[in-house]
Amino acid sequence: MAEDGQDEQSLEALYGVLRADLLRFLVARTGSAGDAEDLAQELWLKLRQPSGTPILNGRAYIYRMAQNLVVDRLREKQRRMRRDRLWSDGNGHHDHSVEPVDPSPNxxxxxxxxxxxxxxxxxxxxxxxxxxxxxxxxxxxxxxxxxxxxxxxxxxxxxxxxxxxxxxxxxxxxxx
Known part of the structure; x- marks a missing residue:
């Protein structure tokens, strides 16, 4: 349980109050309403797990978690792109029967x-x-x-x- 009565149930209630603002926050950072919805759902699931540490400011805590999820998503996307590029480069040089992926938009x-x-x-x-x-x-x-x-x-x-x-x-x- 957190200080000032900021337990998991009140974090969930605060999330409910902040949800519309959080979605706007997430859309502004991801550029995608779909990604924002996904991250909001992930945030809600994380808020349901006990934090084990005192939370003095629930609003700041929730927004920090949201920002961290955005950063995690961006890092995951960058890792995936780097991995795909390495795989594509590695396969393109050794296997001439595989056509390289056309990078231009469809x-x-x-x-x-x-x-x-x-x-x-x-x-x-x-x-x-x-x-x-x-x-x-x-x-x-x-x-x-x-x-x-x-x-x-x-x-x-x-x-x-x-x-x-x-x-x-x-x-x-x-x-x-």
Whole structure:
């Protein structure tokens, strides 16, 4: 049992309260609603297991677990890609009867990429002017927040606020 009455049952209850926010958090980090759902389910299962250590801040504990699951998923994906690349390289050099895998996207992937790009461009056009300009300078032209602030004649905090508006708006547009 954790301090301040933060036991496993109350962590599960807190998870229930935070679930919608956690999903948005996970989608923002994975870029995929499906992956976010998977990670949220995995998080819920982990929360049901006794922690054995005192938990002073249940909300922070749950978000830290969620972030750790995202990092674990990314590392697993990188290991799998490295393993597949090594296998492909090893087999491609020794067995000439095996055709190498074509790294270019297939027709479905290209179509989905075009649709996603069109959706993003449409969403960018409808952003408020300040948010759109800050987003384009930072994300497309690669300027730092300080450089964007200097270019637009606003504070760095203003750039951060414009970016928050743009990211929230674009995330919503891409998920709908």
């Amino acid at each position: 027709a479905e992937e290209e179509m989905l990429d075009r649709e996603e790009t069109a959706l993003l461009m449409s969403a960018l056009r409808t952003l408020p002017e300040g948010a759109r300009r800050a987003f384009e300078l930072h994300k497309i032209e690669g300027l730092s927040h300080a450089e964007v602030a200097a270019r637009l004649g606003i504070s760095k905090s203003g750039v951060e606020k414009h970016m928050a508006v743009a990211m929230k708006y674009l995330r919503r547009a891409m998920l709908d």
